Amino acid sequence: xxxxxxxxxxxxxxxxxxxxxxxxxxxxxxxxxxxxxxxxxxxxxxxxxxxxxxxxxxxxxxxxxxxxxxxxxxxxxxxxxxxxxxxxxxxxxxxxxxxxxxxxxxxxxxxxxxxxxxxxxxxxxxxxxxxxxxxxxxxxxxxxxxxxxxxxx
Numbered sequence: 001x002x003x004x005x006x007x008x009x010x011x012x013x014x015x016x017x018x019x020x021x022x023x024x025x026x027x028x029x030x031x032x033x034x035x036x037x038x039x040x041x042x043x044x045x046x047x048x049x050x051x052x053x054x055x056x057x058x059x060x061x062x063x064x065x066x067x068x069x070x071x072x073x074x075x076x077x078x079x080x081x082x083x084x085x086x087x088x089x090x091x092x093x094x095x096x097x098x099x100x101x102x103x104x105x106x107x108x109x110x111x112x113x114x115x116x117x118x119x120x121x122x123x124x125x126x127x128x129x130x131x132x133x134x135x136x137x138x139x140x141x142x143x144x145x146x147x148x149x150x151x152x153x
Contacts, residue, residue: 018114025109033104039071040104043080043097047105051096053086080104 026033026040033040045061046052052060058068072095075081080101086092115123 021114022109029107030104039075039080042068042071042075043101043104046081046095046097046101051094054083054093054095057095075101 030040033043041061042057045057049057049060054068054072055065057063058065061068063071072081072083076083078100079098081095082098083093083095086094115126118126
C-alpha cells in the first residue's frame with residue numbers, strides 16, 4: 001500500500017472509531033439517541049429553534065408528516081419534548097424541548113480521554129493539521145456545491 005493510501009485509511013478508520021465511540025456512549029447514557037440521526041436530530045434542531053410548529057419542523061428536517069409524528073411520539077413518551085396546540089392557530093401543533101431534552105444536548109462524551117496519551121506539542125500539531133484539513137474540506141465542499149448549482153441552473 002502506498003504511503004498516501006495509508007494516511008487516508010488511517011484517517012477514515014479514526015473517523016469510524018470516533019463515530020462508534022460516540023454511538024456507544026450515547027447508547028449507554030441516552031438509550032441510543034444519536035444527535036446526528038432520527039430522534040437526536042430532532043432534538044438538535046429544537047435546541048436551535050426553541051418552539052416550532054410540527055409542520056415547520058418536518059419541512060426543515062425534510063421528514064414526512066407520518067415519520068415525524070412517530071419520532072415525536074417516542075420523544076414525547078420519553079419526556080424529551082412537549083407538544084401542545086398553538087394559542088394563535090388551534091390547528092397547529094407546537095413542539096418544544098423539556099428540561100430532559102435540553103440535558104440530552106448539554107451532556108456529551110468526554111473526548112479529552114482520546115488525547116490523554118499525547119504530549120502538549122503533539123496535541124498542538126494535531127490541532128493545526130486538523131484545522132488545515134477542515135479548511136481544505138470547506139474549499140472542496142464549496143467547489144462541489146458551485147459545480148452542482150452550475151449543472152442544475
